[in-house]
Amino acid sequence: MTGTGLPGSRTAALIPAAGSGTRLGRGPKAFVEVAGLSLLARSVAALAPWVDEVLVALPAGSDLPPGLLARAVEGGGTRQESVARLLADTDADVVLVHDAARPFLPGAVVGALLEAVAGTGAATVALPVADTLVRGEGGLWAEGVPREGLWAVQTPQAFRRELLVRAHAEAGAQEVSATDDAGLVARLGLPVRLVPGDARLFKVTTPGDLALAEALARVWDAGAR
């Protein structure tokens, strides 16, 4: 595999795929298929052309599906732990961390992310919030939340590897848990570039998301990406 992403830098894709898919209810989510291809296979295929190596964190006891050009590590009990284990298994200069659960990754987004990380050393794909936001209490409207300046974070997220290693180490030392990796770098006071994402990069989390993914796959696989 020859990464076309960043000339002069070895780049690795780190794909956390060890989750149990509780909210979807179909077992380990990475192996759930959409139009004949697993979420994991789709995410690996989207990133492989851009990187020098692909590492995947799998549920304990799982094997890498045949034909996947990737190296497997055993995932942890949380996404954060799975990413930490992936990080420990590469010496790449730059790492792209991407949820297996976000299978529809346009190449243009990867290109923009790699350009951004070359500048700041840390960058994440994100979408400006377009919906009205509300804090709910007991199923009732409690208070509106101003959406100006708010972004919904997606993946991939890209980092100079040593920055992310430091961020995970600090989080571990301070027993800080986070649902993504860019937030761990930001809490060090380091700049994290926000790169405009894509609505098609939604995370397959619930049965409704899976239905959406199955509809999108028909045009995606026909070349509309």
Ligand SMILES: Nc1ccn([C@@H]2O[C@H](COP(=O)(O)OP(=O)(O)OP(=O)(O)O)[C@@H](O)[C@H]2O)c(=O)n1
């Ligand atoms: N211990 C974990 C938990 C999550 N993930 C991965 O992190 C990504 C985002 O997590 P999420 O969408 O929450 O997946 P699950 O944890 O499987 O879903 P749920 O919370 O519904 O169980 C997924 O690709 C998932 O496989 C992981 O590698 N290791």
Ligand SMILES: C[C@](O)(CO)[C@H](O)COP(=O)(O)O
């Ligand atoms: C990393 C992430 O996809 C960014 O929005 C999100 O935080 C993952 O959350 P999850 O609960 O682990 O799916």
